[in-house]
Amino acid sequence: METKQILEGFKLTFSKENDSLYFSPGRINLIGEHTDYNGGHVFPSAIGLGTYGAFAKREDNIVKLFSNNLPDAGVISFDVDNLSFDKKYGWSNYLRGMILEIGKLTDKKFSGFDLYLEGDLPDGAGLSSSASIEMLMGTILNEEYSLNIDPLEIVKAGKRVENNYIGVNTGIMDQFAVEMGRKDQAIFLDTNTMEYEYSPIDLGDYRILIMNTNKPHELASSKYNERRSECEEALVRLQTKLDIKSLGELDVNKFDQYTSLINDRILISRARHAVFENQRTIQAKKALDNKQLELFGRLVNASHISLQYDYEVSADELDFLVDSAWKFDGVLGARMIGGGFGGCAIAIVQKDQIDGLIKQIGPKYKEQFGYAADFYETQIVDGPHKYNGESNEN
Ligand code: GAF
Helix, strand or coil, X not given: CCCHHHHHHHHHHHCCCCCEEEEEEEEEECCCCCCCCCCCEECEEEEEEEXXXXXXXXXXXXXXXXXXXXXXXXXXXXXXXXXXXXXXXXHHHHHHHHHHHHHCCCCCCCCCEEEEEEECCCCCCCCCHHHHHHHHHHHHHHHHCCCCCCHHHHHHHHHHHHHHHHCCCCCCHHHXXXXXXXXXXXXXXXCCCCXXXXXXXXXXXXXXXXXXCCCCCCCHHHHHHHHHHHHHHHHHHHCCCCCCCCHHHCCHHHHHHHHHHCCCHHHHHHHHHHHHHHHHHHHHHHHHHCCCHHHHHHHHHHHHXXXXXXXXXXXXXXXXXXXXXXXXXXXXXXXXXXXXXXXXXXXXXXXXXXHHHHHHHHHHHHHHHCCCXXXXXXXXXXXXXXXXXXCCCC
16 A cells, blocks of 8 residues: 555645554454354464554644545544543544553553544455554554553453444454464464464465455344354353363364253354364464465365354355355365455465466356455565554555
8 A cells, every 4th residue: 555645645634744654454364263252262364454544643632533444434533531432433433442441551641643544454344444443543552652551451452342332242353363463474362361372374385365255244243243142052051061161162072972962953053163163273273384285275164164054154255255266276275254244255375376266256256246356465464563664565
């Protein structure tokens, strides 16, 4: 993305120069889907598609925010002490929530500020545009006001914003992946213990291609909450005989041994996904570390099948893209990512086959669904930081 236009945008909007410019990534997840609220493992990475924020402090207590991705909302302005959730503040509630939560972690007072946002993350496409702006806000406050807050506390603040302020019952993966992202590494996080480890993403001749269905997913958050409750109910039934706090504590053998306790077809499928996906994620991390790329690809494929049939969070559009990718020569693996019901899938594709894949799948997708899919080849990058002109581009 051209950062020059962001600085000019800031100047045009606020009639002054910015003090600093920050970048915050989005995220993909290699494997480990719908495991983060089940005490399982996830294996995500921060990506070069993300959000830029041009920032300048003000002398007064007013915060002024503008997003060039949502220009119709205009400049949103409020007092730095008036931060309770209010629908009328629209998209900026994510930032208002972060200012509130970060404020609770410090004795320091923030002045007002002007912040201009612009990004290349498609909105609501399952690449965590909301975690990207939450972590951007947290990082800007931490650096500009010298708060010295541990990045993990910023991650947790972001989750509290989602859960208690915005009211979406998500796990911790998205904020963690964005904030803790590291160039060319995937993060293997145990959401039970919060222990984590980095693994180099060395895919040889293969690259990660993001395939965006562009399918609007309005029902996603209610279905997401439904899946959470189904897993919670399955856990309660298992707990009648097993001393466990989360599905993530079960290995597949133990699960098979006690499945009958759940005694409901749907709940068994949901819990089976959570337990087997966790196991697959542990195996996939080992496979990647040992450069067993074919095994890694098979686990990625198995994840999609489980999300499609056991967890039922896929969509025809996602299945079409994933299925077409599986049939294409030079694809190691493909699956939907994120919450599901629309949004994005990833394919691990031989680098010189990427154009061919897009040319083959793109038109067929449009013919089938009446609108186009988008394809992005992206870099794996560091978490939010002050931007000094380095490139996140492909
Ligand atoms: C969404 C949520 F925000 C994450 O916490 C995670 O549960 C994901 O869906 C599914 O793996 O992105």
